[in-house]
Amino acid sequence: MAQIGVRVLQRQTQQVNHDRFAIELDHVRKSYGPDGTGEIYADLHFQLLRGTFVALEGPIGSGKTTMLNMFAGLERPSAGTITVYGQDITKMDEDSLAVYRAKMIGLVPQVQTLIPELTVCQNVELPLLFARVQRDDRRRRVDEVMARVGIRGEAERVVGTLSVGERQMVSFARALVNDPPILLLDEPTEALDPLMSEVVLGLLRGDNMTAGKTIFVTTHDRRVTELARRTLRVRKKIP
């Protein structure tokens, strides 16, 4: 990733009213080198409205996943602040970030992060356990989200035996089960067959599990960017 720089082509410059924003980036810089080398982002400064659906397009290695990880508090910016629903997540300690992720973020990563030894049902239930949701409520929510995503029939299957597409649907269910206000999706339709892609697109189109949520999605898929209200584009700086 060394020497990769990007710039955001679209920026919002409207009157600042912080209650309207889900995510605010204030002069965020991200680099991986110890002395500022390996710069990914030089100066990100934009806001995402609450309840909006934003797609992030860009070539491989342009830092799309890095941005997603910064929103999830999995990576910290080298400078600047990221404010999510009024909370500056760049100042949070690890324990606060864990609570933040459990309550605010539904993450569908590009790389499968399900636990292959556990069943579908158990994988979907995990975030609720970490959020200390009561057992009866857990049961109800897991049941509901699995039915909504269409994987109820697979509840007892061990995740290690599922296809890539099926795992992606389990990831979706796991991201939605906590009913988080923000959904972060990393290339959600990549590696899916047309049928599974349509199911995912259906969820993004305004299914009541995703309606009203702030959705931020990285993608190369035109069908996804067409659904988004705005599309940000990042590009690699040619060294």
Added chain:
Amino acid sequence: MSREATVTATQMVARSLKISTSTRLVVASMAAGVALNAAVAMQYVGLGGEFVLLAVVIASLAAASSAVSLDVFSRSSQVVANLRSIGASRGSVSSAVVVSMVGYGAGGAALGGVIGAMLGAALGGGALGGTMLVQLAAVIAAAAAGMSAGIFLGARAVWRR
């Protein structure tokens, strides 16, 4: 709804981190060995010596179990990262590991302690009685405390990476 949804977080985390029965037996064996020796030695020392022995039990089991914990977390670093991404905190994961292993450790310490107490008495160290029961309880408690501390220390070291 599946009955699987009633499994506890501890069980799920332990399964995710692949904490096997073998791992738990290693912990139990370590605790048994240390407790056995401590229970014998306690019958030959005074009160000050007993405290020193308890400190040795805590320190040695903390060191050993932190190594086991470090190994468990290092082998499963990707799983730990995955759990973090869905809201797991260091405390919740470490606690799950402690709960899933410390029972075996305490069991091993109890077994080793009883054998040690009887062995010590047979060797002429002291009579089996109330004092020895207190000593035994202290050894088991020290073993459990040492193991818990060690597991947390191991988890902490990995979490910081």
